[in-house]
Amino acid sequence: MAGQIPLSMPDITQAEIDAVVDVLRSGRLSIGPRQARFEELVAHAAGRNHGVAVSSGTAGLHLALLALGVGPGDQVITTPFSFIASANVILYVGATPVFVDIDPVSLNLDPEKLESAINEKTKAIIAVEVFGNPTHMDEIERIAARHEVPLVEDGCEALGGKLGSRCVGSFGRVGVFGFYPNKQITTGEGGMIVTDDDVLAERCRALRNQGRAQNNPAAESITDEGSWLHHEHLGYNYRLSELAAAMGIVQMERLDDILARRREVACMYFDKLMDYPEIILPTIPDEASMSWFVFVVRLSNPFTVKQRERIITGLRRHDVGSSNYFPPIHLQPPYRQRFNFQTGDFLIAESLAQRTLALPFYNKLDATQIELVCLTLRIMLDREKLTMDSVEEN
Numbered sequence: 001m002a003g004q005i006p007l008s009m010p011d012i013t014q015a016e017i018d019a020v021v022d023v024l025r026s027g028r029l030s031i032g033p034r035q036a037r038f039e040e041l042v043a044h045a046a047g048r049n050h051g052v053a054v055s056s057g058t059a060g061l062h063l064a065l066l067a068l069g070v071g072p073g074d075q076v077i078t079t080p081f082s083f084i085a086s087a088n089v090i091l092y093v094g095a096t097p098v099f100v101d102i103d104p105v106s107l108n109l110d111p112e113k114l115e116s117a118i119n120e121k122t123k124a125i126i127a128v129e130v131f132g133n134p135t136h137m138d139e140i141e142r143i144a145a146r147h148e149v150p151l152v153e154d155g156c157e158a159l160g161g162k163l164g165s166r167c168v169g170s171f172g173r174v175g176v177f178g179f180y181p182n183k184q185i186t187t188g189e190g191g192m193i194v195t196d197d198d199v200l201a202e203r204c205r206a207l208r209n210q211g212r213a214q215n216n217p218a219a220e221s222i223t224d225e226g227s228w229l230h231h232e233h234l235g236y237n238y239r240l241s242e243l244a245a246a247m248g249i250v251q252m253e254r255l256d257d258i259l260a261r262r263r264e265v266a267c268m269y270f271d272k273l274m275d276y277p278e279i280i281l282p283t284i285p286d287e288a289s290m291s292w293f294v295f296v297v298r299l300s301n302p303f304t305v306k307q308r309e310r311i312i313t314g315l316r317r318h319d320v321g322s323s324n325y326f327p328p329i330h331l332q333p334p335y336r337q338r339f340n341f342q343t344g345d346f347l348i349a350e351s352l353a354q355r356t357l358a359l360p361f362y363n364k365l366d367a368t369q370i371e372l373v374c375l376t377l378r379i380m381l382d383r384e385k386l387t388m389d390s391v392e393e394n
């Protein structure tokens with residue numbers, strides 16, 4: 001539809017298209033020079049020595065846990081307020097997720113509640129920079145270090161952000177990024193593991209490539225341990241194609257511009273929505289340099305879940321994309337059923353999740369479109385306020 005303003009939209013220029021066409025013409029479609037270059041660029045942006053490109057952010061988190069040796073009987077601490085992949089990988093390796101409630105301002109795992117959840121079974125902590133906000137990652141890193149528990153930084157929503165002088169991706173033992181089309185940069189599907197740990201990086205490289213000790217498909221020997229059909233470990237095919245890597249290189253070269261543009265879009269929203277008393281805007285601490293992933297606002301307290309759903313439906317009906325980022329993970333069927341989680345187990349995550357509202361957010365959004373989004377939202381809010389008033393009168 002011509003007038004549609006979607007929730008997100010990738011930003012692909014002629015340069016990405018040319019780069020992908022070059023790969024097609026080169027004949028080398030996997031395990032080639034683009035993968036290595038893309039790995040360098042992302043590792044550098046995260047302030048890390050190694051980048052290991054993988055087929056998705058989820059694959060990256062999965063391999064990070066495997067490479068850390070997390071398995072059945074182990075516990076992994078994480079947040080209930082995130083995209084479900086950050087907890088699913090704990091189930092993939094047969095470990096048990098232990099959720100810790102969030103801080104109501106940053107929406108990230110609450111460091112104050114983290115320490116008491118750590119015990120002798122805790123084999124890792126997966127902390128997420130929700131919506132791109134890196135707040136508390138330094139405190140979480142200190143707590144993890146004090147207890148000698150490896151920290152996995154799920155930076156899938158925060159590429160290019162900083163906390164003080166520290167890059168997102170540089171916290172803890174290992175960080176992971178994702179490049180699905182709604183992220184800051186995209187490769188269609190893709191992900192990246194970043195770490196300073198040589199051994200961990202090597203393990204991840206082997207695991208993404210069917211457990212091979214090396215990458216070389218043209219290996220001469222058919223008997224040596226380095227040969228293409230020798231598999232040191234039980235591995236996976238989590239490789240990233242050269243087409244995707246080529247796209248990623250161009251997107252990384254544009255990263256500063258992309259982040260600056262997203263900051264502008266966020267500023268326009270702040271300007272417009274500052275005058276909406278019904279809307280709670282995101283809180284960005286001074287020491288954080290945000291890498292804006294999405295623009296999620298919250299409805300103020302009197303609004304109910306039903307009203308939030310009606311507002312989302314109403315926005316969509318007017319061709320304005322909107323969504324409820326994120327329903328709490330512990331209440332999703334695979335978790336609720338298996339671990340018997342109940343409503344009320346993580347009160348802060350639950351109560352915040354009831355009133356979140358993601359608005360359209362992408363590089364090309366212009367002032368007119370933002371005006372239109374905010375006006376449509378105004379109408380939906382007013383309509384809900386009318387029904388609230390009439391309930392009060394009854």
Ligand SMILES: *Cc1c(COP(=O)(O)O)cnc(C)c1O
Nearest residue numbers: 056057058083085156178179180
């Ligand atoms: C996007 C995302 C991922 C990874 O997603 P993929 O679609 O597998 O690339 C992981 N964690 C969080 C918090 C995310 O937002």
